[in-house]
Amino acid sequence: MVKLSDDYLNNKAAFEQAGIKVPTYDQAALKQATADHPRWVHFGGGNLFRAFHAAIANTLIEKGELDSGVIVGETYDDDVVKDIYQAYNNRILRVVTKADGNFDKELFASVAEAYFFNPSHEDDWNNLFDVFKKDSLQVVTFSITEKGYNLRTVNGDLNDLTKADIANGPEKPKGNMAGLVSLLLARFNNGKAPLALLSTDNFSQNGDRLKESVLTIAKGWQENGFVGADFLAYLQDPQQISFPLSMIDRITPNPAEAVGDKLAAAGFEDHEIVHTPKHTNIAPFTNTEEAHYLVVEDAFPNGRPKFEDAGVIVTDRDTVNDADEMKVTTCLNPLHTALAIFGSVLGFDSIAKELQNKDLVALIKQIGYVEGLPVVTDPKVINPKDFINQLVTKRLPNPYIPDTPQRIATDTSQKIPVRYGVTIKHYDERDGFDPATLEFIPLTIAAWFRYLMAVNDEGASFEPSPDPMMADLQKYVGDIKLGDDVDVHAHLKDVLTNTSIFGQDLYAVGLGEKVENYFKQMIAGKGAIVATLEKALADHAQAVD
Incomplete structure (x- = not known):
């Protein structure tokens, strides 16, 4: 048996026997180089980072294009840092699961340090401030999900956490965004070096959303006398602080027991999944799919690693916008969310199993091909129709991508505006289109309200996935009973x-x-949900080539 923390340079044969590819670089030397000249910080140390960003860094280090490792700032769960990163010497086993059942396994040592970014962990907190003060830092990436950027309530008002952070100033803030602005203030006060803040979270205009959140905190601090106008000017100058847009796509579900079992059978010891008290599901390994895309706006005022050498598409802002809108509003995310909503209320526990249901397949084809494609802009770097074809025929049906509708349904209230709202807006604004002609997007929105009732199609209660607006939204439908004649x-x-x-x-x-x-x-x-779906398809479904 081989362990993740074993000496991969001097014990390469044991890893090869387990079918695991290992790095050729020295991890200790990389860690020292990172301490001397950090280049890259990433916030959000979860499964997507471990499967995708860490792989990009690993490739660039191997090619000599990146001369230090990634520093992870985990913002949600301190047990992830302790039990997953530090316990395994910051290493990751990435497993690419193929539809034929074969796995590609590779060890990454590209993470140099992992910290829990919270004032309650003083050493980690101070270490990240020290990193941000260094001129060598070029890029900060984020995968903290939509709610990590959210500063407002369902009514659009600043939430209590943000109000408190603005009132209390830069000393020991509680929220992610206030913590980030504190780091930027430290950088400003120590030489004003440029920096790129690159959101790689899965929603449209992610860089603009990050910028808006950062400036909301900073302007509040200025109004309260904590910072000056010069700090605001620094944040708003794209030659100093940039907020590039990105489009990211790699389905990376929670680690699966079936994958862990196959790893154990192949001779890998560290195959146990960790379930933390904060309900994070994570493991020394991460399982992901083969297909992946990352399209990034080339706006890095302090330079950048040569991301394109690791398969990243680095391009102009308009192309990123088009690629992102294609995926997030048409070709993947709306289909994923429809499967999440219907799958949860119909009792499915697997996205792949949903793809065996002809009505659910027909539903997502109508949303993607019929309602979405006519108004999507072709980004040229990725073909939209080919993207949906690959998704529906290969990616989603892959039984070795153990994704669940419940995972995808998390934070749906934060996703609806982009995943369906943008297409609705296009139908409203463009000549020759009328949003009233849409059928399957409003059907899915109706199913979301039905989902919020927390009662499945058989009348049994279930627990909806976490959502920051769940309590507010359930007030509107929580008292409805099946069969009621309600207004x-x-x-x-x-x-x-x-x-x-x-x-x-x-x-x-x-x-x-x-x-x-x-x-x-x-x-x-x-049974009314199934009946409604069947009737809608019978009445309104159009032929799909």
Whole structure:
């Protein structure tokens, strides 16, 4: 048996016997180089980072294009740092699971340090401040999910955490964004070196969202006298601090027991999955798919690693926007969210199993090919129709990508505005299109309200996935019982008119009543969700080439 912490340089044969590729670089030397001249910090040390960003860094280090490792700042779960990073010498086993059942296994030693970025962990907190003060730092990347950037309530007001952070100033802030702005203030006060802040989270205009959150905190501090106008000017000068856009795509679910079992059978000892008290599911290994895309705007005022040598598409802002909108609003995320919502209320525990259901496959084809593609902009670097073809025929049906609708359903309220709202807006704004002609996007929105009832299609209760707006949203539907003759409009109107959720008033674009009608059908009784889906497909589905 071989362990992740074994000497991979002098014990290469043992790793090869287990089918694991290992680095050729010395980890200790890389760690020292990182201490001397850090280049790259990443916030959010979860499974996506471990499968994708760490792999990019590993490739660049192997090619001599990156001369230090990645420093991870975990923002949510201190046990991840202690039990996954530090316990295994900051190493990662990345497993690419193929549809034929074969695995590609590779050890990464590209993470130099891992810290829990919270004032409660004083040493880690101070270490990251020291890193940000160094001129050599070029890029900070993020995979902290949509809610990591959120500073506001469902009504658009600043939330209590943000209000407190703005009132209390840069000393020991509690929120992610206030902590980041504190780091940027330290950099500003120690020479004003440039820096790129690159969000790689899975939503449109992610760099703009990051910039908005950073400036909201900074402007609040300026109003309260904690910082001067010169700090705001520093943050708003793209030659000093940039916020590049990105499009990222790599399905990376929680580590799977089936993968761990196969690793153990192959002779790898560290195959146990860790379930932390904060409900993080993580392991010394991470499992992911073969297909992957990362498209990045080339805006790095302090230089950057040669990302393109690791397969990253580095291009202009418009192309990133087009690629991102293609994926997030049309070709992947809306389909994923539809499967998450319907899968949760229909009792599925696997995305791959959902792809064996002809009605669910027909649903996502209608959302993608019929409703989405006509208004998507072709980014040229990726073909939109080919992207959906690959997703529907190869990626989602892969039984060795153990993804669940429950994982995808997490934070759905944060995803709806982009995953469906953008397409609705295009139908409203473009000549020759009318949002009232849409059928399967409003059907999915209706199913989301049905999901918020926390009652499945058989009438049994289930626990919805975590969502920062769950308590607020359930107030509107939580008292509805299956079979009730209720005033659906009275229950849904306040949400359907909420532009922060849908991007527009759905009644104003002709969809509010359609959502209400589908929702009314779905609460008729047991089996009503399946019946509503079947009827919608029979009445409205169009042929797909």
